[in-house]
Amino acid sequence: MQAANPRRGYILGLTAYIIWGLFPLYFKAIASVPAVEIIVHRVLWSALFGSLLLLVWKHPGWWRELRENPRRLAILALSGTLIAANWLTYVWSVNNGRMLEASLGYYINPLVNVLLGMLLLGERLRRMQWLAVGLATVGVAQQVWQVGSLPWVSLILALTFGFYGLIRKQAPVKALPGLVVETWMLVPIALGWLLLNPVATSAQAAFWTTSEAWWLVAAGPITLVPLVSFNAAARHLPYTTLGFLQYIAPTLVLSQAVLLFGEHLSSSTLTAFVFIWAGLAIYSVDAWFSLRRRA
Secondary structure (H helix, E strand, O other), X not given: OOOOOHHHHHHHHHHHHHHHHOHHHHHHHOOOOOHHHHHHHHHHHHHHHHHHHHHXXXXXXXXXHHHHOHHHXXXXXXXXXXXXXXXXXXXXXXXXXXXXXXXHHHHHHHHHHHHHHHHHHOOOOOHHHHHHHHHHHHHHHHHHHHHOOOOHXXXXXXXXXXXXXXHHXXXXXOHHHHHHHHHHHHHHHHHHHHHHOOOOHHHOHHHHHOHHHHHHHOHHHHHHHHHHHHHHHOOOOOHHHHHHHOOHHHHHHHHHHHHOOOXXXXXXXXXXXXXXXXXXXXXXXXXXXXXXXXX
């Protein structure tokens, strides 16, 4: 297995989370297309573009290894289901004015990652990291209390992506081949949905003469780049560190929700986010000094 390279891991992780943080701009451009239909096309075009990329970016022996280890195929089927559920929930929240809930979900996700890393992977936190987790937990608890009910959108996003990342970190399958197999396993379901919905927006010939059609096609590369970066980063960084990098994405989503799309940010919600940002700052400084000591 390739040796861990923390510097490369940070670069890959930042690339993934910044792109994910800007996703609302993309989904707003195709807001007239139902969320389920958008996910259907994400699956189809990701499978196609991923396969083309795999022809160029060679991974010798990857299919033989999978064929000889059916358990790995089962793992990828599970991770593919989790990421599809995450996609659907996220697209629905963005196009239904629930971006603040989506951002909360991805603020909760790093705490899920920390919990999974400690309970299932035996990872340990340093004192400054515990302080960072404590501050972030206070912020998330404040935000959950402010919502006044169980935030289902936020919890689904946090849990599906948390377990997706954990599975992919543990699965002995390289990032790109694994992602291609994940999406191809979902292709029959996507095609079946299109066959059962002949009146769907994208099933009409006239739709493919519009600019939105090209936005749907772009779902392939737009989906692939951050996911491949994330899966590769997971192999170079501790899962707890990878989780805290994810605060970048919800911060970008939060900024767009308030500044571009007019969602209301109350003073109580802002207070919660201040705790979360403080935790992120402390964790990031600690991670930076740790990286320098190892170097």
